[in-house]
Amino acid sequence: xxxxxxxxxxxxxxxxxxxxxxxxxxxxxxxxxxxxxxxxxxxxxxxxxxxxxxxxxxxxxxxxxxxxxxxxxxxxxxxxxxxxxxxxxxxxxxxxxxxxxxxxxxxxxxxxxxxxxxxxxxxxxxxxx
Numbered sequence: 587x588x589x590x591x592x593x594x595x596x597x598x599x600x601x602x603x604x605x606x607x608x609x610x611x612x613x614x615x616x617x618x619x620x621x622x623x624x625x626x627x628x629x630x631x632x633x634x635x636x637x638x639x640x641x642x643x644x645x646x647x648x649x650x651x652x653x654x655x656x657x658x659x660x661x662x663x664x665x666x667x668x669x670x671x672x673x674x675x676x677x678x679x680x681x682x683x684x685x686x687x688x689x690x691x692x693x694x695x696x697x698x699x700x701x702x703x704x705x706x707x708x709x710x711x712x713x714x715x
Contacts, residue, residue: 649663659686
C-alpha cells in the first residue's frame with residue numbers, strides 16, 4: 587500500500603468509467619492526491635452539473651488532496667517543456683502534473699507511460715487498465 591501518490595487524470599477517468607483495476611489502484615492508496623491540473627482536466631470533460639456533482643463527491647469521499655500549482659512547480663514545468671517539448675511532445679498539462687509530483691517528492695501513477703517515461707527525476711508508477 588502506498589502512503590502518498592499523485593494520480594494522473596487517465597487513472598481517475600478509468601475509475602469513473604467503472605474500471606476495477608483503477609478502482610483497486612486508487613483504493614490501495616492511503617493518501618491519494620491529484621494536481622489541480624488533473625481536476626481542471628476532469629472538469630473540462632464534464633457534460634452537465636450532475637457529472638460535476640459526482641466528481642466533487644468522488645474526490646471528497648476518497649479524501650483526495652488536491653495539490654495547487656505554485657511558483658516552484660510552474661518553473662519546473664516550464665523547464666520540462668523547454669527540455670522535452672520538441673523531442674518528446676511534452677504537453678503543458680503533463681508538464682504541470684509531472685512537476686507537481688517531482689516537487690512534492692511523490693510517485694505519479696499513470697497509464698500514459700509515453701508521456702512521462704523519459705523524465706528520469708520522476709518516480710513513475712505504471713497503471714495498466
